[in-house]
Amino acid sequence: MANKSMSPFMTAEQAREAGFEFTDPEPKHCEYCGEPMEPLCIEGREGHLLWISCVPCTCDGARQAEELARKEQEERAARELEQAYARSGIKKRFLGAEVERPQLARYLNSFNDEPSVGLYITGPSRAGKSHSASALAKAFVASGYRTVLTTSIAMLDDVKASFDGDAKAGAARFSSCDVLIIDDLGKENANSWVMTTLFQIINDRYEAMKPTIITSQYTPDELCRRMSRAGERESAVAITERLKETCRLVTLPRRKSVYLVEAGLSET
């Protein structure tokens, strides 16, 4: 076909050059300036031409309308993304979180090559662990991964709440999502049910080679001791061994207090 561009649309002149025979289409006029517009066709069945569009008018009115439509489309996409963030568990106060730390950026950049590797982010309170967890969750959601961000306590509450129904189904949301981010691991109880449930979720993901991202104020060894405090040492060891095997360790330094000054808080 003589059409130089890859577009399937042809002007009447191009269609004639390409050897089509047709009667000229109904004239169309710009709804903003009233000027005639150049009709565009595509080839339909059996060589019939379908006049379905026009070369866009370049008048101010038409341009403004196009700009408005583009803006509305962008706003709709931004709204949908914000809803997806909320569904994944990202809290409103962390919606602005961005990946700033080089270790986290490197992790995201290498994720396609090592999609089963997680992160174990540790550091003192106020080091920005929840901020980091939210920033990572946003990056995964925006890339289309089914992502769940939760605290360990909220996750266990969710599983427990599903006991009236199907406990396995309650844990499935956490076991089967593409990326699970557990914020503040180590704050939960250490009883037998908690340790068994945590192990079940972390082990299911380990077996399925799905990445799990952890934040904790405890290092993996400290976490293991803490999880053993009610006598569930076997589960505690199993959980932390899985995490050590699959997660890259990131240690965050304490955040400077300028952050607190900005937020209008004072360190007590």
Ligand SMILES: [Zn+2]
């Ligand atoms: Zn116009």
